Amino acid sequence: MITTIPQSTAFRWTYRAYVTLFFIYLALPLVTVCVFAFNDSVFPSLPWDGFTWDWFFGTETPRIGVFHERPILRSIVTSGVVAFWVSGLSVIVGTCNAFLFVRHDFRGKNLLYILMLLPLIIPGIILGISILVFSSSIANTLEEATGLWFDGLRPGLILVVLGQFSFITTFATLVISARLQKFDSSLEEAALNLGASKWGAIRQVTLPFLFPAMLAAAVVAVLMSFENFNTTLMLVGSDAPLTVTMFDRLKLGSTPVLNAVSLLLIVVSAVLGLLSLLLKRED
Amino acid sequence: DTLRLLTWGGYAPDEVVAMFEAETGHTVEVTKSNNEEMIAKLRATNGGGFDLAQPSQDRVAGAQAEFGIYKPIDLSKIDTSLFIPSMMQATQINTSFEGEVYGVPHVWGTSGLVVNTAEAGGVQDYLDLCGPDVAGKVSYRLKRPTLIGFAFSMGLDPFAAYGDADAYKEVLDQVEAKLVACKSNVKTYWDGGDEIKNLLRSGEVTASMAWDTGGWQLNDDNADITFVAPKSGALGWIDTFVIPSRGRADDAAYDWINFVMRPDIAAMITNTAGNFTASQGGDAGVDDALKLKYQASFPAEAIDNIKWYPAVPAGLEALEGAALDRINAAK
């Protein structure tokens, strides 16, 4: 049951075997994806035709490596731009929300809190289509009324950013609120008592305290943005982020280039994921 | 300018793009897609987001009527002499709406059967895909060409029923029943050209309904696999150029059209995409091997038997969609 309670050896070993199997199950698909990035074949499947770096550095069709695939490189940049805006916006709004929910009491607070949590239980695809439908009808109305074009309200990067922002902000709010809740408000009072102004106290004491959480929230936001598919799919215009590009590729039939991209993604995500955990542990 | 091109896989090979960019100074961003998604995207953006798209000719007029997502083609900006006149004309007729022309032809080809003759030599027509000898080794798309192909194979004439929704519904019901019964034979419904090629190449699928080019390309690696024009007739399609109503780089779009229709470029595209183009003299530079395969798949009577798609009247797609959904849901 716990380490201090004696258990039979058979039980302990069965339990350990189960845990081991579980982690094999977790690792298997990822390891497979990574391994086949080096298969010297145009399919990411058996048989194993030898080792190659082509799917990273190749320049000859059909073996064009990730680093020479313009569309993939472009979509990585697109994903990066989207992630930047999404994490920036959601951390800012999340920080405001955290202050609002932790520091203020007002009528309707509970209702707003539930509303704030709602994006967690709305399927991503619904978020996507509702924003698509809504922004399109606004755009139609505006265009009819003014004769101008409102491209920002049509599928494209702006909507992708807004769509992802709409639910990632909830995560940012939760992460930052959790830390702000742990903030001992007497620290702020101490700053006031030592002569700091209200804003000075927040800037010099509260925000530095929140910083690890804000950074962790930003990393989480970047990761969620990078991997988001359902919401993005409905809002994407001509600039497709990486997952959408990969999905299109996958539908058309996969080559190990996809494995190569995945491998890079896994490496980067793992690094970022670890980073965010390290930051969280500072809490 | 940047030309945002919404097209099929293979229609804008990297070398062609590079040559075009070098020659004109435009940049090209290629998004690969299919008919439904092209229209869906343009509908969502209200005709924005892209500067040039390539739906099939039967999908232009209906979509224009419903959503108004294209702008008329300015034929004066196109070097019409580059096109095979008959195709140009047929396409213009099919893509006209309220007196304006919305599309010009680019690539044409057929859908038929791609078969591993060593393992599924018996497959000669669409209905043969439902035979017991290929059980579990079959693939086709769950899209309208499959409905049409099976209808012809069952001795029906879906195109004749286009004008009459009830009659067409009748046709669809029969096809639906057939495809539901056939479902157990299917390994998976394929989606993109490379996907079906992978399935055939790996041997997971031995007989499929697919585009002709796939068969010819696979033939290079495995002589057993090839395209077979079905007994009841291959389905002929022409993919077009259309200009989205809110495209922002019309000049670049026209430049692209005129560029890729040049016989030398057209030949390059044929060599990668596998399909012939509407370019006058474009087949001159095509690999002899490809021409041979084409001729082997299409003896004269097979060419005559090709069923060319007429434009889809608006509204029929809803019927087809419902039928496809039911097939998908069947167990």
Next chain:
Amino acid sequence: MSDIPDLECRALCKSYNDFQAVKDVSFSVPKGTFFSILGPSGCGKTTLLRMIAGFQEATGGDLLIKGKSMLDVPPNKRPVSMVFQHLALFPMMNIGANVGFGLRQRGVNKSDIQVQVERVLERVGLGGVAERPVDSLSGGQKQRVAIARCMVLEPDVLLLDEPLGALDLKLREHMKVELKKLQSEFNTTFVYITHDQSEALVMSDQIAVMNHGRFEQIGTAKELYYQPDTAFVAGFVGEANTHTARVESANGEALHLVTPDGLHLRGVDAGDRLAKGDRAQIFVRPEAIRLSRSVADLAGLQNTGKGRVESVLFNGANSQLILRDGANGAEMSVALPQTAEFRDLAKGDDIHFGWAPDQTRCYRQVS
């Protein structure tokens, strides 16, 4: 000039909605005094202190520092500093930055800050630690940093909200002595709140005992201990045995009382001017009770009795006996004298006890 008190409260009040947390509190603290506010949990100490610091607005009365009203001065402009219960050292800054924080807010230039920070750290015995992170210090050292952080600003009044509450027993004992020493070195006015009587008694020049939002008594430790003004103070400061009784006769301060069991006691009136027939509450400290094996030894004491030892709570120098009074069965605790004479006393033994009338303080019973 020097007769203006550093801190003065005049009928200060604070209500939360209907609830009056601080009621009409008035006091003044002369310069350089160690002033403690002692009271049970929830009596309003923190509220009072936070009003002085400016974190809570008074709902009535006035508050003056060096003779100037502070009511409209925001907390960051008041010449008072506060040591928080959990110290509230800034964890994101090193020790030097913590101590220099207030000077930075005043816009003092960097090199001056550094000099002053180092000087004050040395005064609290922590020279050379400026670069170290806060967490590298022990509890007692942190305490000193918190004080240094305030003292560097040379406040008129230093407020301390139970700063020893979070420390463990041994360290608390030690810091009591240390705090008092620091205060007399800096010669700054300290206002110290606590619910631990021994802290207040040991350190303070003046103590105010607070209860239910009111000050019950202000005085030195000895005054509170030996001459408590009210029953509450008598019970809260130090231990005491209590009885209730009726006043049989009053002769000036000297009272003659009878308990409900008919026991006669002699006591002194603690100031409530009790008269015959009044119900009184009586307090007798355990150490005021003398023990003896023979009645004769206790002859001089007017209140005597005989009891049986219920239990011996042996605790070295602070041992106590729990006696059961033979006359009325009441429990009584008696400090066990350090003389070897009573060391062998055990449960069940009988013993005589007695105490003097002037150790028997009587208050009016409030029912």
Next chain:
Amino acid sequence: MSDIPDLECRALCKSYNDFQAVKDVSFSVPKGTFFSILGPSGCGKTTLLRMIAGFQEATGGDLLIKGKSMLDVPPNKRPVSMVFQHLALFPMMNIGANVGFGLRQRGVNKSDIQVQVERVLERVGLGGVAERPVDSLSGGQKQRVAIARCMVLEPDVLLLDEPLGALDLKLREHMKVELKKLQSEFNTTFVYITHDQSEALVMSDQIAVMNHGRFEQIGTAKELYYQPDTAFVAGFVGEANTHTARVESANGEALHLVTPDGLHLRGVDAGDRLAKGDRAQIFVRPEAIRLSRSVADLAGLQNTGKGRVESVLFNGANSQLILRDGANGAEMSVALPQTAEFRDLAKGDDIHFGWAPDQTRCYRQVS
């Protein structure tokens, strides 16, 4: 039958890798005893208790309850119950379900459980609260529920791991007395661990003082206080002034010592058989030191001196003086007698002091 002890440990050991947390501990606890284990933090108390409960495996020695070895019995089968430091009441159950938990595990039927739960709750003075949630109780009440939860199972031995540690001062004082009372009512063997000497002294029949994994001494409170076997016990139990000195001459137990400053002291050998020339550590309790304004009064005491009052730590009955010895400048704390004679003593006053040789316990100095 009754001479089989309830609990017996024989050379019990516990190592964590290289580190020996409990070393060769042997003791036995007769039925009905309140047995305390007292020692500083980290000395191995919890480890020992958890071995008894079965949550930690002994790495050597034997452990018997009512004469039966428990080494191979899993914790849920041992006839001992444990009151955890933070009580470990189940927050997901109401009070009745908490107390009835153990009986449910034994398969006792529902109505019996209800009856027994109610009975034991009444015995701890909490009748009728069975339906209430755990959190509706005060700290002291929770304590009693935790005890009731164990006692309902009628264990042979009840183990308590610093159960008062989390309570505040006043409540802790109160619970000390209460715990002792409960123990004698249930007449169950209690094994109680604490690092607070006053808890151990007040409640226990027998106390073991533990240090670095070893038992230094087992005895009653008085034995430990007045006849500590080792320097550690002398320093840990009760307060003491310490000196170091060299033995000048030894005459049986009586020693004559000289401090490094040349001061001559008379003391008794605490059992280390000191000889001339040995270095000794000397302990004198603050309350053993007598004060007087005249030297003459202290004539009988062989160790005397004169000092100046450094500070008066007034704390009611427990007031202390800090004296600075005029002869060698050492600080000394002296309990302030309760007699009014010294009440007016103030900082800077000079006073004579002295103590008897038998209050001067000497141990061999371990360098």
Next chain:
Amino acid sequence: MRSDTSKLGFILLLAPLLIWLLTLIILPHVGMFIVSLREKVGIREYETGFANYAVFFNEPLYWNTFARTAYMSITATFLTLLIGFPIAYYIAKLTRGRTKTTLFLMCLIPFWVSELVRTFGWMILLRETGVVSSFLQYAGLTSAPIEFLYNDAAIMTGLVYTSMLFMVVPLVTTLDSLDDSLIEAGYDLGGSSLSILREIVIPHAMPGIVSGCIVVFMLSLGNYLTPILLGGKDSLWFTGLIYSQFITRFNWELGSAFGFLLLGLSSLIVFLALKLSGQSLGKTMGR
């Protein structure tokens, strides 16, 4: 004066929240609802009514798919809980220090990789010419290749895999907060492992279980990639229907109606789960 500035501060904090919720959550859903009420009667002609909802109820295909999606999602949720609980327990209670951190991190790594990549991995593993089939042939356990892809079991494998971390993480967090001494106390009072699990561990872990289940259920219900890519011809999933109404049928009106029904279903099931377990959304999800 002081209360004026704090009022301004409050409004400044409130504004982003309101703008966010209003323009990206509330109004879009209202808009979607309005669109779902538009019946198409001809080319570019619409009327208002519930026809789109009627389509749903009259076509067995749609509500069958709806039911299947709900049923599969609930199954996936239970499976995930069943598989994940012992793991979370192991990490939270049976490991310490470095091992614990490592195992916890190992749990998280797949979580940070896009779902697409994870599913892609399963495709490579499960396809007829894939790793598992080849391995079985190599090991002599089977003579012919086996197709593991394109069936409900494959979908379930993918869903459980994708969701696992969202179950394990909240479980580890709540189990971590279970004081070991409660378990010891239970044991000390004579409890068996099973009764302690039932009476102490599970009641304590309830908020984690509920929040994990809600998240996993929502993720499964709203999943699009896994059923499409692993399910093949049997991939039917309600999100797929929504997607095809928007993308291949250009029928936003029906698609919006479907979207609303899905939202209704998910809210209903979450509501029921919260009611049955006596938890609240704020408590479980807000952590």
